[in-house]
Amino acid sequence: MQIIGISLVEHENCYVVGIRPEGAVLAGFAEFPGGKQLLPESTSETAVRECREETGLQVEALRLLHQEQFTYEHGEVLLDFWQCKLVDGQSPDSLQAPWKWIPRNELDSYSFPPANAVVLEQIRISTPVD
Numbered sequence: 456m457q458i459i460g461i462s463l464v465e466h467e468n469c470y471v472v473g474i475r476p477e478g479a480v481l482a483g484f485a486e487f488p489g490g491k492q493l494l495p496e497s498t499s500e501t502a503v504r505e506c507r508e509e510t511g512l513q514v515e516a517l518r519l520l521h522q523e524q525f526t527y528e529h530g531e532v533l534l535d536f537w538q539c540k541l542v543d544g545q546s547p548d549s550l551q552a553p554w555k556w557i558p559r560n561e562l563d564s565y566s567f568p569p570a571n572a573v574v575l576e577q578i579r580i581s582t583p584v585d
C-alpha cells in the first residue's frame with residue numbers, strides 16, 4: 456500500500472488546488488498538493504515537502520484532518536490529509552502556476568478523486584482558520 460501525504464493549504468478561506476496532468480494517474484481530476492511518503496519522513500513532512508516542490512509555497516502542517524484508505528485500479532493508498540497554513544512571511548502570491556487559490560465555496564465545482572469525498576465534506580462544514 457502506498458502512503459500519501461496531502462496538504463490542505465488554507466489562507467483567507469481559499470485552498471490551493473491543481474489539476475492532475477496528462478500521463479499521471481487520475482489525469483484531469485482536481486487535486487491538493489501531495490505525493491508519496493519517502494521514508495523516514497512522516498506524512499506531515501511529506502505534505503510540507505510536496506507542497507513546496509509542487510507549488511513553491513512553504514507551509515506548516517497544523518493537524519491531521521482526515522485519514523482515508525482507498526483502493527484504486529492503480530493500487531491501494533492510505534491518504535493522510537494535513538490541514539496546513541502558510542509559514543510566517545510566506546506570501547500567497549508565491550503560488551506557482553498552474554496551481555490556484557480556490558475559494559472554499561467553489562471547491563464543489565471541481566471534480567476531485569473519489570478518495571477526497573469525506574475530507575471535502577469536512578472542509579465544507581469547517582470554520583476558517585484566519
Ligand SMILES: Nc1nc2c([nH]c(=O)n2[C@@H]2O[C@H](COP(=O)(O)OP(=O)(O)OP(=O)(O)O)[C@@H](O)[C@H]2O)c(=O)[nH]1
Nearest residue numbers: 459461480481485486487488489490491532568570571
Ligand atoms: N496529490 C494528491 N494525490 C491524491 C489526491 N487524492 C487522491 O486520491 N490522490 C492519490 O494519491 C496518490 C498520489 O500519488 P502521486 O502520483 O500524485 O504522488 P507523487 O507526486 O509522489 O508521484 P510521482 O512522483 O511518482 O509522480 C495517487 O494515487 C492519487 O490518485 C489529492 O487530492 N492530491
